[in-house]
Amino acid sequence: MGSRQITEKSLAMLRSLPRLSLGNIRDNPGSRRNPKRGRGQHGGDKHGAGNKGSGQRQNYMRLGYETGNNPFYLRMPHEQYYKGHHHRRQYPPISLHEIQKLIDTNRLDISKPIDIASIVRSGLYNFFPDQKHFGIHLTDEGVDIFAAKINIEVQWVSEPVIAAIEKNGGVITTAYYDPHSLMLLKNPKSFFQSGQAIPRRMIPPPDVIEYYTSAEMRGYLADPEKISQERLRLSQKYGYQLPVLENDQNYNMLCERKDPRQIFYGLEPGWVINLRDKCILKPKDEELIQFYSS
Amino acid sequence: MNICVRTRFIRSNLVSNLCRLSTTPEIEQNEQVVLIDDTEDVQAKEAEIEQKRNKSRLTPAHYNIIHDKRPYEEPKCLAHLTVKYSRKMYGKYGVASGVNPSLCWPSKQEIQERKEFESVAFPYTIKEMMETVQKRRQEEKLKIDQREMEVAAKFAKLDQWKKELNDKINKKAAEVQSAKQKKERLVEEVRRHFGFTLDPRDARFQEMLAKREKEQKKLEKQERMQAKEKAMIAKLQQKNVEISDKSSQ
Structure with a gap:
């Protein structure tokens, strides 16, 4: 019997065997663990938990604990750079460039005053009053290409943005809304369907009172006289001819402002809006009127 | 709940x-006259x-x-x-x-509760808050101004103070220098007295040094006395001159 025969035979055997597949290969050594723990005198000795100490008792120390030493992670003094950040007001930004885009794509109607409700309605801006978001921060990206005459109301701005808007003959106001009012502005429909009277807007907290009463920032609580002075001053600072508002054909629209207690344009606090009947109910009770006008 | x-x-x-x-009760009432057969039978059907x-x-x-x-x-x-x-x-x-x-x-009760809540949640009016902020700003400004004035006043005196300090340092250095020289001179004299270099820790040297120092002190004292006497004499002479002048007048 020569080696040739052996080869032939083994080849024939191989041919008769099934093909190698995932179904007929053996597991890697050590890949399977017996799910059962050994018992008996020596069968289950330490069960892989080691001898003595927290390893055996499986009562591991918490991470970073150094058995009574001053732990490393506490040894250095800690400077709380972001202390209280989760309590601070946030103003999710939208840029002038984006506002221009909204206008160009007909998502914003510039023949009416623009406020946070109309910007949210455009569908390209969202914010969450329950996450300490207090409205819009209008940023200066796109100041150079901005070319729309608008009456806009935002919650936070910077000087170049004011200049860009006023250069085009528009007006800007910064106004504070409390979170509940912002909820209403974000989704007026669900509020109207809840069948409640429109509440009053609350006054700003003490730490931003300066911002919302300053004419430089066009605060909604600032003196209009001072605001017109500041408009002129800003035009001189940035070197542009300030368009005269009084000569504008949209003068009435540009002069429209909300009352400090008002939330929606055209709707006063105390009114009940019924969307089903398409009617407005106004209170007549003296006490109610007095409460909603205070 | x-x-x-x-x-x-x-x-x-x-x-x-x-x-x-x-x-504005926008309830439209369409007054159309339509004859509808609404007998009970038809309705039930x-x-x-x-x-x-x-x-x-x-x-x-x-x-x-x-x-x-x-x-x-x-x-x-x-x-x-x-x-x-x-x-x-x-x-x-x-x-x-x-x-x-x-x-x-x-309701009336809810209004009362709301008012109470607002009086607690918003204890200050806008005007009061504005005044507080203004006051705080003024105080901050006052503090800065005061500090700046203080610094300016001190800066004006800076040159004088520098001069004084330098004088003081120079004077001290000169004193130390003169004392050192004096000591050296004494040591040199003692050495010359013996005619050879002697260890300064030697007892003879020390003795001689003490002696010399004593002499020096004596001399100084004498000088001082003389200077005092001279001053006294000068004073007396002046007084005499004055008296004579007065008498001559």
């Missing part, structure tokens, strides 16, 4: 209330047909919701007795819900 049961308001002469409360047509298998509540009607006519659970639910029904289904719209406004 805040349940405030005010069932007696619900559906109580609704239409009159609505007319009273709304200044129609109802039966409608019922048979409804093959949706929806619960009545769901059927109502789908057809934009109030799901329940009578309350089914405690929550349906609350003011909040009634308001919601009015908000969603309008006059057809049969809720008295006067429920939409807060």
